[in-house]
Amino acid sequence: MTPIISARGLTKRYGRATAVDHIDLEIPPGRIVGLIGPNGAGKTSALKAILGLATFDGELSVLGKNPSRDRASLMEDVCFIADVAVLPRWARVWQLIDVTEQIHAGFSRATCMEYLEQTKITLDHKVKQLSKGMVAQLHLALVMAIDAKLLVLDEPTLGLDILYRKQFYSSLLNDYFDEQRTILITTHQVEEVEHILTDLIFIQDGKIVLESSMEEVEQRYLELMVRPEHAEQARSLQPLYERELFGRHIFLYDSVDREKLAGLGEIHTPSVADLFVATIKGGQS
Amino acid sequence: MKRLIALVRREYWENKGALRTTPLVIGAIYVAFLLMSIFTTAHFDNEMYTFKEAIRLLASQPAEFRATHGYEVMLGSSLFFTVVLAFVVFFYLLGALYDDRKDRSILFWKSLPASDTLTIASKLITAMVVAPLIFWAVFVLTQIVMALIASLMVMSVGENPWTLFFSVINPFKAWAMLLVSYLAAAIWFLPLHGWLLLVSAFAPRIPLLFALLPPVIFAILQIWITFLKTFTLNTSLFGLIGDWVANSPAILTAEVHDGEGMLALGVPFTGEFDHAVTLANILDRLFSTQMLAGLVVAAVFLAVALWLRHRATES
Numbered sequence: 001m002t003p004i005i006s007a008r009g010l011t012k013r014y015g016r017a018t019a020v021d022h023i024d025l026e027i028p029p030g031r032i033v034g035l036i037g038p039n040g041a042g043k044t045s046a047l048k049a050i051l052g053l054a055t056f057d058g059e060l061s062v063l064g065k066n067p068s069r070d071r072a073s074l075m076e077d078v079c080f081i082a083d084v085a086v087l088p089r090w091a092r093v094w095q096l097i098d099v100t101e102q103i104h105a106g107f108s109r110a111t112c113m114e115y116l117e118q119t120k121i122t123l124d125h126k127v128k129q130l131s132k133g134m135v136a137q138l139h140l141a142l143v144m145a146i147d148a149k150l151l152v153l154d155e156p157t158l159g160l161d162i163l164y165r166k167q168f169y170s171s172l173l174n175d176y177f178d179e180q181r182t183i184l185i186t187t188h189q190v191e192e193v194e195h196i197l198t199d200l201i202f203i204q205d206g207k208i209v210l211e212s213s214m215e216e217v218e219q220r221y222l223e224l225m226v227r228p229e230h231a232e233q234a235r236s237l238q239p240l241y242e243r244e245l246f247g248r249h250i251f252l253y254d255s256v257d258r259e260k261l262a263g264l265g266e267i268h269t270p271s272v273a274d275l276f277v278a279t280i281k282g283g284q285s
Numbered sequence: 286m287k288r289l290i291a292l293v294r295r296e297y298w299e300n301k302g303a304l305r306t307t308p309l310v311i312g313a314i315y316v317a318f319l320l321m322s323i324f325t326t327a328h329f330d331n332e333m334y335t336f337k338e339a340i341r342l343l344a345s346q347p348a349e350f351r352a353t354h355g356y357e358v359m360l361g362s363s364l365f366f367t368v369v370l371a372f373v374v375f376f377y378l379l380g381a382l383y384d385d386r387k388d389r390s391i392l393f394w395k396s397l398p399a400s401d402t403l404t405i406a407s408k409l410i411t412a413m414v415v416a417p418l419i420f421w422a423v424f425v426l427t428q429i430v431m432a433l434i435a436s437l438m439v440m441s442v443g444e445n446p447w448t449l450f451f452s453v454i455n456p457f458k459a460w461a462m463l464l465v466s467y468l469a470a471a472i473w474f475l476p477l478h479g480w481l482l483l484v485s486a487f488a489p490r491i492p493l494l495f496a497l498l499p500p501v502i503f504a505i506l507q508i509w510i511t512f513l514k515t516f517t518l519n520t521s522l523f524g525l526i527g528d529w530v531a532n533s534p535a536i537l538t539a540e541v542h543d544g545e546g547m548l549a550l551g552v553p554f555t556g557e558f559d560h561a562v563t564l565a566n567i568l569d570r571l572f573s574t575q576m577l578a579g580l581v582v583a584a585v586f587l588a589v590a591l592w593l594r595h596r597a598t599e600s
Binding site for chain 1: 287292294298385388391392397401596
């Protein structure tokens with residue numbers, strides 16, 4: 001299958017600073033990929049290059065197109081929310097729906113209205129009258145009504161309350177997602193998305209530090225919780241990362257035999273957030 | 286095409302105040318002034334004696350005189366509309382590629398499958414066609430309303446407005462000429478439109494400053510250098526811009542010349558007064574070498590604006 005996104009040596013420099021540093025990446029269709037990294041890691045720069053919003057060095061192909069050169073035609077099959085609250089403040093809701101419908105062949109007014117009915121937004125509202133959360137709801141409704149092959153969400157739920165966030169992710173998974181579509185999400189609220197992700201990419205200082213499917217993550221990484229008396233023994237097995245919680249020591253291992261750990265304490269699959277901290281902090285020490 | 290229309294509609298929605306409300310307000314002011322002058326006359330002259338005399342005097346003039354002056358008054362009264370239209374277009378273009386960068390909604394517009402070229406085209410069409418058309422339509426509407434009021438006045442003093450004006454004046458000729466001159470001026474000022482879009486795409490803040498400062502600095506340097514070289518002040522950018530405005534196919538003045546009606550296209554301060562409102566003169570302007578040079582300059586400005594727009598989301 002041809003990949004949706006394929007990058008080789010993708011690099012983005014701002015003056016002397018390198019935001020994205022020779023990234024190689026291949027994302028096949030039908031995946032939900034979480035792009036996760038600390039602030040300033042280069043997530044947004046990478047996304048901008050993918051969406052044709054910024055120039056770049058290296059090779060990058062999205063749906064077989066060069067995003068920087070063919071942004072307009074690429075956007076027929078890609079939709080994105082690149083920042084919260086970027087809808088034009090002067091516009092009324094019906095005007096945004098109208099203009100999106102006219103310009104986007106894949107936009108479904110009916111689907112958009114279905115999403116809007118779950119909110120308090122009316123067609124006559126002006127964007128500037130809406131709260132931050134409502135603007136995000138409106139933007140999500142517009143974007144999810146577009147029949148696209150690639151959906152890119154950069155912090156999509158910022159400013160949304162927890163009820164709507166849950167609802168959003170469930171409709172993203174149940175109504176929107178299918179084998180033909182690929183979703184690329186960046187968020188700081190890792191806990192919320194980890195159950196819907198199929199793939200993980202950790203990015204730090206412009207480089208990819210981990211790229212793996214969720215199944216692989218479950219197979220490779222283990223978290224072991226031990227009492228202090230077993231800590232020394234656990235430490236000798238070269239954990240990626242160690243932390244303490246309520247007097248217990250928690251170790252995170254990469255590709256260690258389950259049998260070896262079984263006697264020492266409780267074994268879990270680590271959460272994405274813990275794995276992230278271990279990878280980033282572990283990599284630094 | 287569908288996308289272009291959608292983008293032009295978006296421009297109209299965003300700028301409804303400037304594009305629609307402004308000409309309506311001007312029209313309302315025209316009508317209000319007419320009514321005020323009627324009431325003033327009636328207030329001081331109960332019998333409407335002066336007014337009757339004036340009408341009688343007008344009726345005694347030959348038909349040709351009434352036709353020429355009627356035509357002039359009809360075109361001349363567009364002056365205020367034209368000047369305000371110029372300001373509206375100026376500030377519209379100055380904000381056209383700036384406002385959505387400022388409020389970051391450019392990210393939404395760039396998420397739609399519409400190219401930067403199409404976006405800039407939609408802004409130019411709005412400035413060059415949509416704005417003049419709306420101003421023109423409201424002006425025509427205003428004149429119809431004013432003609433109705435004037436007719437009632439004329440009838441109230443026992444004269445026939447049909448024989449007085451309408452049988453000799455062809456309003457469609459004046460209206461058509463005005464529309465033609467608006468569209469011709471839109472083409473004529475393409476270098477200016479291009480410059481404003483360039484500034485609009487470039488300015489990190491206060492586009493007005495960036496629009497005015499470079500030409501002012503350039504012109505001052507030019508004047509100074511010319512002065513050092515030759516101790517004369519012949520050409521400068523200001524002179525060039527002044528000539529450009531003077532030569533524009535816009536109806537800015539209407540005057541009587543040598544007893545005959547003459548409408549000036551542009552401000553006749555260059556001495557050559559060959560700017561009468563005729564199709565031939567307008568076409569003469571549009572197919573001049575001056576226009577050709579202007580189009581080249583406009584193309585360069587627009588290409589830079591497009592390049593800047595492409596990179597607008599870079600950081």
